[in-house]
Amino acid sequence: MDAHREATRAAYDTVASAYANALPDLSYEAPLDRAMITEVVRELPERASLLDAGCGTGRLLAHLREQHPSLRLVGVDLSEGMLAEASRATSDVELARADLAALPFEDARFDAVVAWYSVIHTPTDGLGNIFRELARVSIPGAVILVAFQVGSGERTVRRAYGREVSLTAHLHMPSDVESVLDSVGFQREASLVRAPRATEAHSQAILLARRRLG
Numbered sequence: 001m002d003a004h005r006e007a008t009r010a011a012y013d014t015v016a017s018a019y020a021n022a023l024p025d026l027s028y029e030a031p032l033d034r035a036m037i038t039e040v041v042r043e044l045p046e047r048a049s050l051l052d053a054g055c056g057t058g059r060l061l062a063h064l065r066e067q068h069p070s071l072r073l074v075g076v077d078l079s080e081g082m083l084a085e086a087s088r089a090t091s092d093v094e095l096a097r098a099d100l101a102a103l104p105f106e107d108a109r110f111d112a113v114v115a116w117y118s119v120i121h122t123p124t125d126g127l128g129n130i131f132r133e134l135a136r137v138s139i140p141g142a143v144i145l146v147a148f149q150v151g152s153g154e155r156t157v158r159r160a161y162g163r164e165v166s167l168t169a170h171l172h173m174p175s176d177v178e179s180v181l182d183s184v185g186f187q188r189e190a191s192l193v194r195a196p197r198a199t200e201a202h203s204q205a206i207l208l209a210r211r212r213l214g
């Protein structure tokens with residue numbers, strides 16, 4: 001694992017239990033943001049297979065398990081600490097530790113992929129490696145949902161969830177992310193870009209795209 005990924009992993013191992021306490025579910029998410037998650041699963045058939053890419057403490061997996069009991073849910077994350085929290089938060093979910101750019105899954109395994117604030121520690125020019133891998137493990141026609149903070153540049157986070165860390169957070173422009181998605185075979189279906197709430201420093205983007213059939 002390269003030094004940057006290792007630093008991200010170490011930071012999330014440090015904050016894992018505090019993160020799980022601070023954000024136990026999706027109630028922090030804006031209703032519009034949650035609506036995008038609802039839209040992804042609305043059309044999925046019974047027992048569809050969904051990958052939570054960068055699942056963290058599993059709060060999204062727990063939400064999906066409750067709302068859609070038949071889904072076959074898989075979570076993957078860099079951080080053992082976050083995955084340990086996820087295994088407590090969810091039942092009947094397969095969890096794996098891996099880098100999003102090198103997934104331990106066969107081609108065309110998933111009907112849907114969600115990357116909920118998990119590409120925020122990767123610079124925009126590194127997103128191709130991640131989205132190419134997410135395209136590989138998605139069936140043709142699969143939906144992908146990607147959430148991130150809007151902007152450009154990066155910042156170093158020294159304190160998070162009450163713990164000292166060293167973590168780099170990257171902002172992305174929605175048009176850049178859309179064009180990387182397009183280049184690996186995901187066609188844009190919808191883009192939600194909303195103004196920051198009082199608790200947020202940046203606008204938030206949630207992009208919905210679909211893997212091309214051909």
Ligand SMILES: C[S@@+](CC[C@H](N)C(=O)[O-])C[C@H]1O[C@@H](n2cnc3c(N)ncnc32)[C@H](O)[C@@H]1O
Binds near residue numbers: 009023055058
């Ligand atoms: C801000 S948290 C979001 C977690 C979860 N999606 C949520 O909404 O609560 C970012 C997560 O992405 C994971 N992550 C970041 N870069 C990753 C990568 N390259 N491969 C796998 N996981 C990654 C981190 O370990 C962390 O758990």
